[in-house]
Amino acid sequence: MPQASSPLALHGGPKAVTATKPAHHRWGAAELARLTAMVDQPSLFYWKGPQTEALLAEFRRTYPLQWCMPCSSGSASLHIAVAALQLPPGSEVITSPVTDMGSVIGILYQQLVPVFADIHPHTYNLDPADVRRRITPKTKAIMVVHLAGNPSEMDALMAIAREHNLFVIEDCAQSWGAAYRGKPVGLFGHLACYSFNEYKHVSSGDGGIVGTNDARFGPTLSKWGDKHYDRVTGGRNPETLSPNYRISEPQAAVAAAQLVKLPDIIAAHIRLGSRLLHHLQELALPGVVLPQIDPRDTHSFWFCLLRLEPTRFRCTRDEFVTALVAEGAHAAAGYIPKPMYAYALFQNHNFFAGRWPLRDAGLTTMDYRTVKCPVAETMLTEGVSLPISPAMTDELIDQTASALAKVARHFAV
């Protein structure tokens, strides 16, 4: 292995990472068996379809939620959850500005107002103290995002919700297998949402599931993702508006097989992510700020997100990442390029053909051009993400840590 003092690969030196990521077959015999069984079915419709039923049974092994709606994406699951709350137009939903668009799409389509609260500088999840500061009389819900696989501070967030009579939706898209104080994320709030998109721990290409144990929302949950048709009674007299977000049997077949593997997939993410973090803790590189994980919790390491203190390096974050990638490491700058409220969509309030009917109607005075979440802004300019995959070998993980040390020492002030 090259010494830390050898020239950067970027400058023609030997690469710190010589191990490659072996080809990874995420889908195989188990998925094929389900798909083969599926093509003999008389129907590929989701409602009581055998693959969808199998998906539900597998899901409930980890997430015992009485009412569930398997759907077409994580974004769909979140839209269904938000719609099921039936909040009056203009109600505010507090969420993180460091998340996927999927978190806010449903909020906006339901004519509600996403209110962005700042994040904790070391967990990158919602800071309960800032959530509290952003509460107004119009606040009706909190959408908690468990980022990267690290559980949010659910005790504090649920206490705020109880105090202010708010609903809580958990966005668990990045946190399959994560647990807060030993209990899987998704089992704390009123509704829980998960994604099966290409990049998540378990995948059917696309897909999602939303679930609840709350009898106020459960019985109508499937209607909110199925045109508001009532599949239980067969009634077709929608009393309100809902999109069609149904999953299909082919997606459900793959997702069901994936969920059988969930414990093994999560175990691999946790083992490799913890190994990487352990190396970085031992290296204690000045200026490399590691993510904070409560020892009572389980981080399921969808990726490992760390920060570089700008004053400690003679290079920019992007130059650091370029050097790291040149070493052969799997790494990327930041997570999303800027906090969600800084996206053109929000800056221009361009939600519906260049307008925001809520504002036009006087139901909100929100101006996203004035929103500031300083911790989120800083984190996104300083962050480096290291993706974790079950395909990675211990050697690759070890060399990734060495590469980080090599680059950090090279650029140290």
Ligand SMILES: *Cc1c(COP(=O)(O)O)cnc(C)c1O
């Ligand atoms: C991936 C993701 C979503 C959206 O999931 P899709 O299945 O891509 O629609 C929502 N929230 C978070 C935090 C995500 O990472």
